[in-house]
Amino acid sequence: MSDSKKKTLKIVIIFVLVLLACFVGGYFTGKFLGEAHIPSMTKDVSTLMTIIKGTAFGFCGINIVACVLCICMYYQLKKKWKSCTLDDEGVLDQIEYKGNIPMIISSIALVLNMLLFTVFIWFIEYADKLGADIINCKLSVLITFATYIFGFVWVLIIQGRMVALEKKMNPEKKGHILDFKFEKDWINSCDEAQKGAIYRSAYSAFKATNFACLAGWVVSFLCMLAFDTGLLPVILVTAIYLISILSFQIAAMKFERPVNN
Amino acid sequence: MPLRNHLKEYRVKLGVNQQQMGALVGTSRQTISQIERGDYSPSVSLALKIAKVCEVSVEDIFQYEE
Numbered sequence: 001m002s003d004s005k006k007k008t009l010k011i012v013i014i015f016v017l018v019l020l021a022c023f024v025g026g027y028f029t030g031k032f033l034g035e036a037h038i039p040s041m042t043k044d045v046s047t048l049m050t051i052i053k054g055t056a057f058g059f060c061g062i063n064i065v066a067c068v069l070c071i072c073m074y075y076q077l078k079k080k081w082k083s084c085t086l087d088d089e090g091v092l093d094q095i096e097y098k099g100n101i102p103m104i105i106s107s108i109a110l111v112l113n114m115l116l117f118t119v120f121i122w123f124i125e126y127a128d129k130l131g132a133d134i135i136n137c138k139l140s141v142l143i144t145f146a147t148y149i150f151g152f153v154w155v156l157i158i159q160g161r162m163v164a165l166e167k168k169m170n171p172e173k174k175g176h177i178l179d180f181k182f183e184k185d186w187i188n189s190c191d192e193a194q195k196g197a198i199y200r201s202a203y204s205a206f207k208a209t210n211f212a213c214l215a216g217w218v219v220s221f222l223c224m225l226a227f228d229t230g231l232l233p234v235i236l237v238t239a240i241y242l243i244s245i246l247s248f249q250i251a252a253m254k255f256e257r258p259v260n261n
Numbered sequence: 262m263p264l265r266n267h268l269k270e271y272r273v274k275l276g277v278n279q280q281q282m283g284a285l286v287g288t289s290r291q292t293i294s295q296i297e298r299g300d301y302s303p304s305v306s307l308a309l310k311i312a313k314v315c316e317v318s319v320e321d322i323f324q325y326e327e
Binding site for chain 1: 278279280281287288289290291292294295296301303304307
């Protein structure tokens with residue numbers, strides 16, 4: 001048998017083994033979900049009130065910590081940049097590298113804010129359906145709404161400041177963070193190496209999204225069976241999966257279009 | 262990466278920093294830094310521009326190693 005045939009056989013065997021492992025895993029998961037007593041959300045109003053307060057204060061705390069962290073990092077990087085010259089190549093590379101950290105933290109905070117805000121509203125609705133006196137949650141509601149707006153504002157400011165710092169370090173960069181065409185202007189002002197890095201990062205994101213969609217489909221499917229969550233989560237996950245795959249493949253097809261057709 | 266380069270040596274001989282080198286060849290400081298670190302192989306056009314600015318041939322700056 002040739003080397004390529006041996007390699008193909010090895011790949012097929014591994015694929016079949018992974019499929020079998022998924023079947024076995026699925027069988028035992030289904031068995032467990034069918035026989036286990038899955039605890040449902042508490043119906044105790046006082047516990048719910050505690051959860052609501054905890055969610056509100058936790059939401060606020062996370063935002064304050066993340067905001068302070070990002071501000072400290074930003075001023076540290078700005079100070080470092082102001083104290084170095086264009087000949088300090090290693091330092092400039094370090095500043096640009098570390099500048100990614102406040103961007104990552106603020107991006108995570110933005111998504112977490114959306115999630116925690118939605119979770120809080122769900123708990124309020126659930127408590128209301130159980131007949132709890134929602135008026136007692138006034139402070140928690142105020143904190144949550146204020147935190148949501150604060151979260152949006154500080155993320156925008158931090159990301160704007162980091163972009164402005166990047167533009168000061170690299171004057172050829174274009175784009176304003178509040179402009180809807182920001183991404184297009186930014187990438188158009190990047191040169192070949194930076195575009196290459198952006199495209200490679202985008203491909204990593206594409207692969208991660210596909211994996212997350214697959215995992216999300218499994219989880220939402222199991223939750224539909226075990227917790228009666230309905231069809232919407234499954235539909236949303238598969239819609240995102242479809243959009244991700246199609247947008248990649250259609251873009252790839254455009255690049256492979258023959259010149260004389 | 263199989264491409265070995267002496268860009269930093271030629272840039273230092275020219276007496277310019279990375280930002281100035283980038284301006285001379287029409288690219289960014291970051292790209293010059295990535296090329297010097299070996300993290301990026303320039304396109305043919307960029308390699309030719311760099312060689313022209315340094316007044317040497319492309320093969321003097323960039324060598325392909327197996």
